[in-house]
Amino acid sequence: MEPFDYDALPGRVIFGVGRRSEVGEEVDRLHATRVLLIADAHDQETIDQVVTVLGERCVGIFTEVAQHVPMMLAQKVRALATSSDADATVTLGGGSATGFGKAVALTHELPQVCIPTTYAGSELTPIWGTSSGEVKETGRDLRVLPRSVIYDPELTLGLPISIAGPSAMNALAHAVEGLYGPGANPVMSAIALESVRVLATHLPLMKVSPTSIEERSQVLYGAYLAGAVLAVVGTALHHKTCHVLGGLYGLDHGQMNAVVLPHALAFNESAIPEAYQRLSSVLGGDAAGELYDLARTLDTPSSLLELGMPLEGVQRAAPLVVAASASNVRSINEAQAIEFLSSCVEGARPS
Ligand code: NAD
16 A cells, blocks of 8 residues: 555534534533634525524624625625634634635634535635735635534525525535545545545535435535535646636636536646546546536536637636636646637537
8 A cells, every 4th residue: 555644624514404403502602702703695595594693603694795805805704803802713604704714704703603514625625815906815814714514405495596505606616626636645535535425426416315414414515525525635627726716817616627627637637647537436427528428417518618718718817717727736837728618618528
C-alpha cells in the first residue's frame, strides 16, 4: 500500500428530521450568548422558528445574502457583527449564507453554527470566498471552519428540483474530485465513493418523489459525505474552473458544476486510471458519461452556452484556468484548456 497523509478536521454534526429545534443547545455548547443570525431570506417561517428558539440570545439578523459573498455585503455583515457585539453566528441557508458566516469568522473569529438548506457542503470546510467585481478570492483558514452543523432534511423538502439538481451536482463534484484532489487519501476515497453511490442512487428517486423525506434525507446525507471529503482533500481542475468562470461571468455555481464536472473528469481520466475505474463501477458505466446522463436526469443545463457564457469567452478564461489549476492531477496547458472549456461551452456528452 502507498504511504499517505490524512489531516482530520474537527467539527460536530447532528443529523435528523426536525433537529433545527436543537440550535439553542448547539449555541450553548459554544458558551455563546449573543448570536448574529445570518439567513437566506427564502424561508421566513424557519427564520422565525430559529429566532424563537434562540430567544434573547439573538442580537441581530442579516438577510442580505447573495452568491459569491460580494465584498460590499461582507463588510456590511461584519459591521453588524461589531455593532451588535455578537459572540457567535448561526447561518441558515445554502452555501451563500454559510459563506457570509465565514466572512465574519475570518475577521471577527466568531464561532459558527450552520443549518444548511442545500447540498453545497461549505458548512464542513475551512474554505472561505469573497468576490469583488469579476474576481473571486478564496482561501483556507481554520478560523472559518464551522463548529457545529445541523442537517435537518425537512428544510430541503421545499428545495425545487431546479435548485436541488445543480446543488447536488456540486456535491457530486466534491466527492469525485475527492478521489484525486491534492489531499486525496484512502480514507477519504472510501467516503467519496460512498457519497457518489448514495447520490447517484437517490437523486433520480428524489426527482420522482420530491416530497419523500427518506429520499431527501439520503441526498442530504450523500452531500454531507461529499462536503467532508472536499474539506480534507481540496479541489482540482473542475472547481478551479468553476471559480474562474464564476468570477468572470457570474454564472450560477450549481448549474456550472453540473455542466463542467463530466468534462473535467474526462480530461483527468488518463492521470487517474484506478480512481476512474472505481467511479465507473459505482456509477455503472463510463464515469464521465454517466455523470453527464445523471445531470440530464436532473434537468440541469448541458452547456455553459445555456448559462450565458459565449464561445469567445473561452480564450479569455483559458489562461486563468491554467494558472488556477497548477495543482491538478494532470497538468493542463492553454491549448488543452481551450479544448476543455470549448467542450463545456458546447455541452456534448463526453466520449
Ligand atoms: P445558494 O446558497 O446561493 O442558494 C441558491 C438559491 O436557493 C438561493 O436563491 C436560495 O434562496 C435558495 N434556497 C436555498 N435553500 C433553499 C431551500 N431549502 N428551499 C428553497 N430555496 C432555497 O446556493 P448554494 O449552491 O447552496 O451555494 C453556492 C455558494 O456556496 C457559492 O458562492 C459557492 O462558491 C459557495 N460554496 C462554498 C464552498 C466552500 O467550501 N467554501 C463549498 C461549496 C459552495
